[in-house]
Amino acid sequence: MSGIDERNNIRLQENLMNRTIQLFLLILILALASFLRFYKLESIPAGLHADGASQGYNAFSLLNTGKDRYGEPFPILFRSFGSYQPPLYTYLTIIPVAFFGNSPFSAYFISALSGVLLVLITYLFVLVLFNENRRKFVLALIAALTVATAPWSVLFSRLAVEANLGLLLFALSIPLFAYSLRKIQILPIASLVLGISTHAYYSERLIAIIFLPIFVFLFRNILLRKKKWVILAFLLFIITQIPHLLILQSGAFTRRLDQVSSFNNQLNNQSKILNIGKTIINNYLIYCSPKNLFFDSDINLGRTMPGLSAFYNWLIIPFLIGIRYLLKADKSLNFVKIIGLLLIITPISASLTGDFFYPLRTLNFLWVLTLIISLGLFQIYLLLRSNITKLFILGIFLSYSFFSLYISYFILFKYEKAENYGYAYMKLMDKLPEYNNKQIIIDLSRDPGIGIRIAYLKSYPPKKMQDQLRPQLKTPYYNNVINTDEIYEINNIEVKPWDFGDACRNNVIIVGDQLTIYSEQMKRHELKLEFQIPDLSGKVALFGYSTNPEGRCTLHPDL
């Protein structure tokens, strides 16, 4: 008896030690994820994108007045620049704005935190989904590490994008759904979280509505045994959609789809249905194309970083192994059904849009692919016998991946994308105090976010901003017709499309890029170059001119 007790005791101690090591490794991965998402977040990206500034200022405005910048109390969707931003990100940004003030860091904070929490949720998801697998902890750690270091996750966690929060909530609902197969009482909670995710990003609105009924159908033998929980789950989901239903007729809810849909130009086409079908298949291929996922980098915003794709290119091998593992697995297993379902439905939203490969719109799909890659990596792990070999291979691939990530994101992205994040306009704010006695006119022809960025970073009083912007609304707050020619007046700064009449105003500094005023126009209007603001790359991005109305304008007032 004492021998058996001793053996049990040793096994218990081994298990405890294993758990301690697993917990330690998980903490290490979370620390790595936090580092990759929060390191130099204040300065990389170099600046603040218009959408981030909009979210930040609306959060600041809500914190102080309970209304957004147009004076709308607690909106269902934020009008912003006509994209009607889903509200959850902005509401949550109130917290970092309250704690850290109006800074780029506060605007990015919720997205970065979502990226870290996604790593934890991925770990838990794998544990729930593979609960009968003896090595589930290893698989869960591999999945967590793969998400933590995935280029797509790092890139979008460091941008103020609602999509990252949407993914977090969607991903949180999936292990809850999986767990509900064991404990049905969890199903309404899963459904509630799924419903809330539709208030975080556009893609989730469609995917969530498709996911819920198909999930219930796939697992009807388990779930329909206790119908009341299923009915409650559907009821809760519908309740979460009430805000959307309230504004469904206004045009605001579907405005973003109207903006990005690939079918807008096909309305008069005779073979409309055929073309829509072809477009969806074509777009689906774009998102499933390994070239786009593993090899291509795209310099456009919202896609990938320079020189690196959504995934490291070497991950195509574990991806194929992971697909093979899924295909060969017993189709009746829960994880096969759930991952299979997610794989099919998650690219649907992005497939309806017209832009070529836009990862931002399909983060859920990328997350599912990351899980499949993890399955492949796990298979490779099982193949390798020696721990030294495992560590050696892990070391080589991690080093290569971090090197690629550092070069692509922390160097090339920082410099080459600074223009998109209004870096020069932020530097301009350091220069403008020298001209406090003058009226500053900043041309907004090429960046609608200039005004709101300045208002956010200067903490311009929300009440004054509401008084300025509300009267400029030409249509009701929720509407599909939007005017984007809003003028911002922030102390002595006026942000508006510049016209030549401004050159005839006294005591004015006109600021714009090289397209705002040509050298010939500068001479004709006798403008004097006061300062130049360089971009991060050293190239001059903005010019400041002082006006001279005494000269040219007096002689030729029509100019």
Place this chain on the structure above:
Amino acid sequence: MVSLFKEKRILLVILLLLTIGLSNSWIYQFYQKNLLFGFLLIIETILLFLSSFYKNGKIIPILIFIILTIMSAILLIDHFDKNIFSVSTIESIQIRERRQYYANELGKVYKNRIGIFYFDHLSLYFNKINNNFSSAFDLNLFFSTGLSNKDGRYPLFSAPLFIIGFLSLLINIKTIPAIYFLIALGVNSFVSLDSKSGLLLMLPFVNLYIAIGLIKCLELMKGIILDYKKIL
């Protein structure tokens, strides 16, 4: 020995492969320019298929790799991507700009002979080879690239069939087609995509797995119909 029934099936599949290979407008244009190459592509498609049936024979694999070598040689001689080792004006501007970024951020790691060689030259060549290599994974290059099928090499409806066929390869890995795919990938890395001859080596592989995808679909449908009849 292959049974008569099996031989009939093989003939049917060969007919299917010929239909897929010859009914493609893009490849047809290529046949008109280079009949020998087109002929070799079709033969290679059929041989790749036969290699799955005649597993023990050595003649088919040998023939496959002889034809692959001939086609690779023709492609590399006529359409080698000379851009890999030359630097365009746009690229040289980009290199110049990036030099400054690397120097600012990496310091001594960049400012040495190895660092400069890697960042200014090696990574550029590597990216170009990588771009050619990865084009073989671009489904939109093989299938439709727009609403008109003008640029796509195969009709759009064959894309799902290819995916099904390719997935079946992942389940049951066939050695010869898999090796063929890897060698073709390697050769493709050095062939210019601009010449429209890039990816030609992939066509026998794509033809084969469209056909296999179609067969798998028909088998699945047959199974469903049979199951349905049983229920009735």
